[in-house]
Amino acid sequence: xxxxxxxxxxxxxxxxxxxxxxxxxxxxxxxxxxxxxxxxxxxxxxxxxxxxxxxxxxxxxxxxxxxxxxxxxxxxxxxxxxxxxxxxxxxxxxxxxxxxxxxxxxxxxxxxxxxx
Amino acid sequence: xxxxxxxxxxxxxxxxxxxxxxxxxxxxxxxxxxxxxxxxxxxxxxxxxxxxxxxxxxxxxxxxxxxxxxxxxxxxxxxxxxxxxxxxxxxxxxxxxxxxxxxxxxxxxxxxxxxx
Numbered sequence: 001x002x003x004x005x006x007x008x009x010x011x012x013x014x015x016x017x018x019x020x021x022x023x024x025x026x027x028x029x030x031x032x033x034x035x036x037x038x039x040x041x042x043x044x045x046x047x048x049x050x051x052x053x054x055x056x057x058x059x060x061x062x063x064x065x066x067x068x069x070x071x072x073x074x075x076x077x078x079x080x081x082x083x084x085x086x087x088x089x090x091x092x093x094x095x096x097x098x099x100x101x102x103x104x105x106x107x108x109x110x111x112x113x114x115x116x
Numbered sequence: 117x118x119x120x121x122x123x124x125x126x127x128x129x130x131x132x133x134x135x136x137x138x139x140x141x142x143x144x145x146x147x148x149x150x151x152x153x154x155x156x157x158x159x160x161x162x163x164x165x166x167x168x169x170x171x172x173x174x175x176x177x178x179x180x181x182x183x184x185x186x187x188x189x190x191x192x193x194x195x196x197x198x199x200x201x202x203x204x205x206x207x208x209x210x211x212x213x214x215x216x217x218x219x220x221x222x223x224x225x226x227x228x229x230x231x232x
Contacts, residue, residue, distance in 0.1 A: 002158070033217045043225035044119070045159075045207065050220055091159065095217035102217040103161035103175065104151070 004094050006107035013082055013114055021077040021110045023092030032096045034075045039089040082114045120224035122208050128230045134196040137227045141210030148191050154204040198231045
């Protein structure tokens with residue numbers, strides 16, 4: 001069963017628009033970690049954020065913000081005033097500690113295109 | 117510092133041939149991981165080395181895949197013989213921390229494998 005679902009395959013916005021990338025996860029563990037990675041055209045996965053399951057505080061980093069809600073098993077990512085450089089594929093990932101060891105379980109990714 | 121380096125960036129081979137992918141982790145990182153993304157699917161964990169030892173190889177698809185990390189530095193992933201379904205992007209990642217769900221991985225740009 002898929003543990004991380006990113007329902008949006010592709011999103012296209014115009015520069016300066018706000019955009020939210022959805023991530024829904026599934027786990028039975030009480031301790032787990034959630035991540036967002038960005039894959040720009042150069043190909044490498046760039047770490048953006050890590051949250052643990054005991055910290056539901058929302059986080060803001062510049063134009064980026066993350067909304068973690070355990071009640072809905074969601075960890076959504078919002079980019080405010082998007083820019084062309086934000087164009088990339090964004091992956092949400094879950095790390096548990098049970099059967100899968102601590103391997104990252106990735107969603108399928110959301111491809112974001114920001115046009116001028 | 118140099119990031120995670122992978123070689124080759126793209127390899128095209130015919131079914132039945134052998135391919136060896138190489139990964140150079142960040143210097144000093146004991147933990148090295150291989151992941152794979154098959155077209156249209158999620159990025160999936162293959163295996164994890166701690167220094168030269170295989171800590172977790174639960175994600176290796178079958179015995180046509182052989183990963184090594186002699187000396188605990190760079191790693192190779194050999195596919196022999198390659199099949200069509202092996203096509204995808206193979207990512208290598210490394211981390212300094214011990215094996216835990218909180219690990220932040222630094223990924224390479226991936227090696228794209230195309231099997232014809």
